[in-house]
Amino acid sequence: MTILNDHRSTPSEPRLPEETFEEIARIAAREDVYFEFINGKLWEKPVPDGDHAMIIQWLTRICIQARPELWLFPEQGLRIHAYRNGHARPDGVLAPSGAMAGQSEWAATDGVLLIAEVTSFDDDTDRRDRIDKPRAYAETGIPVYLLIDRDSCEVVVHSEPDGTRYETVRRLPFGKPAELPAPVGITLDTEPLKDWVN
Template sequence: MSGAEQGPGVLNQEKFEQLARLGDRVDEALRLEFINGRIGEKAVPDGAHGRIIVWLMQLCSQTLPGAWLFGEQGIRVESYRSGNARPDGVLAPIEHFVNQGEWASADGVLMVVEVTSSDSDTTNRDRVEKPRAYAETGIPVYLLIDRGTHEVKVHSLPDGVRYESVLTVPFGKTVPLPDPVGFDLDTEPLTHWVS
């Protein structure tokens, strides 16, 4: 690369991590991600968002002993370029992230979870960019709780480019979470928390 390509205005993995550390000190509510060569900012979660994540944490811990749904754990994503994501939930063995630092490897992650927000970028970020990045990384299951459409989308069978299977059900139905998660998710509670 020429010097111009590495100048101060070019964002790369190292510069992103420096910026993310600065953001954490400046504003506790700021959550940055670096996906598909683009920096993104996540909206501050609201009460219903938090309740949905707690509900999923409880279900996962009851159903999958030895695993935990970690909230806001940073993971490295995208096989062909450097990227960082901070999913709303990352299901992994309970010891998986020990000694890995802020941006951990996604190897061994069982599922990632996103709950949509009301910000203007949620369509592009949660419905387009993240499924692609998670599939490229080889994460077996991507669970999207889409509060805008009142649907749950289960993405599975990553082929290194995209998820080959996407199962969509409306809130209130039961949806199977495929292996390695391997349990049925009754989405009825979502009808009470999302208006």
């Protein structure tokens, strides 16, 4: 993902209004990228590759089998603003199956139990997925942030958001069971992830 604007506002400078971002995303949307607005920065996110899609399919199946009342919404736009206005398009959003009914392209985070991200093979994945997004999701109060890191072949489970950061971060190599804590309550058999790291 390429950062398009690293303008950091000060109290005397206005931030990019949400409405302006939404209009930019609508007009500039192309088939090969998505746009996100996280911590005051406009990011260009590449469309996922085939292995990335297989990981989301794998996670969806597990969630449906373990918790049929929930659904993993792929690429659902979310308003992630606690202290900063932001818009993210996570790879997966776990919420009650009817949670997105009546929502706009950029839904509220009410009822979201987990956000899942899968690293992409681009220059910005380190900053975006490992630094900016965990902070933004913790500030928003998302209970669990699951990062499937294809670079390090690890599953990273962030939980217990305190409004600034996640207090608990567990790193597990692919192949080890990964427990997604309450309110999710699902254990992942991560062995299949070894096949989708290329």
